Amino acid sequence: MAVGEPIRPEDAVDRSEGFGERLLGQLLDRxxxxxxxxxxxxxxxEVRAIGGRDVSxxxxxxxxxxxxxxxxRGLTDGxxxxxxxxxxxxxxxxESIVEHPQTDGVRMFLPLLDGSDEIGVMALTLDRVNGDDRRLLRRLAGLVADMLVTKNSYTDQFFRAxxxxxxxxxxxxxxxxLPPLTMTTPQVAVAGILEPAYDIAGDSLDYALNDDILHMAMIDAMGHGLNAAVLATVAVGAYRHARRSDADLSELYAFMDTAIDQQFGPDHFVTAQMMRLNIGTGRLEWVNAGHPAPLLIRDHKVIGALEGSGTLPVGFGGSTPRINREQLRRGDRVLAYTDGLIEEHTTGGELFGExxxxxxxxxxxxxSATIQQMARKLSHALIRERGGITSDDASLFLIEWRGGSADHLTRPLL
Known part of the structure; x- marks a missing residue:
């Protein structure tokens, strides 16, 4: 068809609603x-409309x-x-559908993913399942996950559950x-976990993916309880403010240092690890402010600690920090962690150690098939290794560099 030529009826795209589009569209509209x-x-x-029941x-x-x-209402409890x-x-x-045949049908378990953040699972039963059902249910589960994340901002219902x-x-x-504790893209993946989950105080982490740069910070505020939480809150707020003002790593450190010193005085401090990873090239840069050195993991082996030059903890007024650099290979993982992970004493009094x-x-x-699984399994394994003891915050954050490009995700599927 020539440019400018009127579109003939037989060339027009069919925009009529099919059953699946109508079902998902009505859910989205409401x-x-x-x-x-x-x-x-x-x-x-919505599940009943496709013949499903016993939704959880x-x-x-x-x-x-x-x-x-x-x-x-309408959900099966248990x-x-x-x-x-x-x-x-x-x-x-x-992160895939699991099907379990039963005498009265097939029990379906569908992961609830908001982007790549793992929310939970939706379960339901159908009399029988075909490819169309699987495709529709996978998309329905994605929409349900998005709704849960959106509504989570103005209700306590999901927090309590x-x-x-x-x-x-x-x-x-x-x-x-906290930001979402997992993020996966074709070029980079991150996963974190904080312990003890119900009594965490001074540990925190933050990250942002801005164009080709992954920004990451891990923070360990001095002390315990509410005082440590308040100190960490100011540190994270100062980090985000400086990061969003496009400060470089040295300026980030200086801004955070000033914020902590002016708010709390010279007797309070925060150890911190601030990183930047170019997800296109694998170039990693970091500033270490009194924090344990991150570990470089290659082919499931720890090949060493990323020591580099350090500076004083945030709040102590260290000199302008030197920027450390490392070239990652595809598949490399970097583990940042707080000192509670290795400074805990086991039952016999022995230091856990690096x-x-x-x-x-x-x-x-x-x-571990994914970086998310590794973060979870590693944290739980370390708790068992310490005999279940977690007297100090013990948190970790994993980064996996994959390289390549994500441009294929922008191409039309039609």
Whole structure:
């Protein structure tokens, strides 16, 4: 057809609604003004429209140990399910649909993913399943995940469902500060976990992917309890403010240092690791302000600590820091962690130490299909290695550089 020639009816794109589009479209249309408490009956209604029943929405708990049923009209309630050893957990960990044939049909477990952030699992039963059902349900699960994340901003319903223990005020503050603990793109993936989940105080982390630069900070505020949480809050706020003002790493350190000193005086400090990774080239830069050196992991082996030049903790007024640099290879992982991970004493009084941390990393890494699984398994394995003792905050953050490009995601599928 020539440029400028009128479109003939036979050349026009068919824009009529099919069943699946109409189902998802109606859900999307109604979701805009839907109060949080009506999400459950709305999802249940949509599932019934395709012949489904016994709908459950399971959310990951804060300690990343179990999947907890979300209560609500139209949803099937029950006991929390373990991430390890349950069908729902398998769907969550593999980020794929799991099907379980039963006498009265097929039980479906669909991961709820907001982008790449793992929210939980949606479970339902159908009499029979075909490819069209799987495609429609996968898209429905994606839309449900987006709704949960959006509505989460103005309700306590989902927070309460995810709690398996009472939460301290300091932990409440820290969880409200955090970005999503997982992010996956074709070029880079990140995953973090904070312990003790219900009593975390001074540990925090933050990241942002701006064009080709991944910005990351890990923070450990001095002290315990509410005072540490307040100190960490100011540190994270100062970091974000400087980062969003396009400050370089040296300026970031100076801004955070001034903010902590002016607010709390010379007797308070924060150790911090600030990093920047060019996700196109794999060039890593970092400033270490009194923090444990991150570990470089290649082919599931720890090849060394990224020591470099350090400076004083934030708040002590260190000199202008030197920028450390490392060229990553595709598939490399970098682990940043707080000192509570290695300075805990085991039952016999022995310091846990970096050597045992490295041994655990090299044992857990090969058994982990994704960086998210590695972060979770590593944290839980370290807790077991310490005999369940976590007297100080013990947090970790993993970065995996994959390289390449994400341009293929912008190409039309039609």
């Amino acid at each position: 979701a805009h003004e839907m109060p949080p408490q009506l999400i459950a009956p709305l999802v249940s209604e 929405i399971l959310l990951q708990d804060y300690a990343q140990i179990s999947l907890v049923p979300l209560p609500g 006991e929390p399910l373990p991430l390890e050893g349950s069908l729902a957990g398998r769907a969550f960990l593999s 995810r709690r398996r223990e009472p939460m301290s005020v300091s932990a409440e503050i820290q969880w409200s500060l 050597e045992r941390l490295i041994t655990t990393i090299e044992r857990v890494g090969p058994a």
